[in-house]
Amino acid sequence: MPVEGLDDVKIVKVACSDSLTVALTSDGHVYTWGTFRSAEGILGHSKEKEVQELPTIVQGLKGIVDIATGTDHVLALASTGRIYSWGNGQQMQLGRRIVARRMLNGLTPESIGSKGMIKVGAGSYHSFAIDKNGKAFAWGLNTYGQCGNDDPNKDNIPTIAPIAAMKSYICADIQGGEHHTIALTKDGQLYGFGRSDSHQLGLGYTELPGSEDTTSHKKAIRRPTLIPGLPTIEAISVGGNHTLALSTDGDVYAWGFGEMLACGNGEEEDVETPLKLTGQQIENCRVLKVAAGGQHSVILATPK
DSSP states (O other): OOOTTOTTOOEEEEEEOSSEEEEEETTSOEEEEEOEEETTEEEESSSSOSOEEEEEEOTTOOSEEEEEEOSSEEEEEETTSOEEEEEOOTTSTTSSOOOGGGGGGGGSOEEOSOOSEEEEEEOSSEEEEEETTOOEEEEEEOTTSTTSOOOTTOOEEEEEEEOGGGTTSOEEEEEEOSSEEEEEETTSOEEEEEEOTTOTTOSSOSSOTTOOOTTOSOOEEEEEEEOOSOOOEEEEEEOSSEEEEEETTSOEEEEEOOTTSTTSSSOSSOEEEEEEOOOTTTTTEEEEEEEEOSSOEEEEEEEO
16 A cells, blocks of 8 residues: 555655654655654654654755664764764664753754764664774664673763774674664674574574673673674674574575564574575575564565
C-alpha cells in the first residue's frame, strides 16, 4: 500500500526507529512520521506536534545523503560532511547535551559539529560516523563498551569521539544493536564490541579470556575484537541482539540471541559463533541484501 503523502516523491532510503519512520529522498530531503519516546513516555514528533500521522518534510535539512535511526533518535548526514541529530538525547545519543527540563529542544535537528564524515550508523542508544579516511567515531550510551571505549566507568560518551581501538583500521560500515556494535572494515573483516551475554558478538565467549568478572552481571567485551571464522564480508545488518553478515559470495551468516528464531536456523537457542544459513528456500539463491530487526530478520535473494 503506497504511503499517503509520498506519491510523487522518489525515496532512496528508509530507516525505522521504535515509533518513527524516516525516509530520504533522491533530492536530499528527509520526511518523518510517527513520534519519539523517552523514559517518561511519548516525547513528541516536534515541538509543535506530539504524533505525526502522515509523512512531513523535516524543515531546515537539505543535501542529505545518508540517514540512520536508533530506538528514539535520528542521524542525518549532509553532503557537506556534517551530521545532524534529533530525537531523545537522554543517553547522549544526539552528540549534544540536552538539559532535562528542555528535552523538547532535542526534537529540532541540529549539527553535532562534525566535519568530513561520509557515513552514519546507530545502535539503540548510541551513534556512529565514519570519516573520509575510514576512521570510526562513536557517542552515546557506553554501559557495555558499545561505543568502543573500554573504561568501565564511562557510561556515556557525550560528544562525537574517535574509537581509539579502531584507529588502525579503515571502516566501511559500523552499526549497533541494543547494546552491542559490529564494525565492517574495508577488507571485509568484522570486529565486535559491547554486550555479549547472548553471544551478540559471535566470538564464542561472553568475556575476554582472563578478564572474567564474577562480581558483575554485565557480560561484555569492551574492546573491538576480530570475529573469526568468516569469509570476506561485504555487508552487515545488526538487530537488537543478533547480527547478519553477507559475504562477497552471496552467503548469509547469523549469530546472537536465538529465542525468537531471528538467526534463521530453526533453533530457539543462542548462536554462539557465525553460522552459515542453509535450507531449501535459499540453497539455489544468491542473497543480495540482509536486514535485521529487533527480533526478526529479512533477506533479499535472487536465483543463481
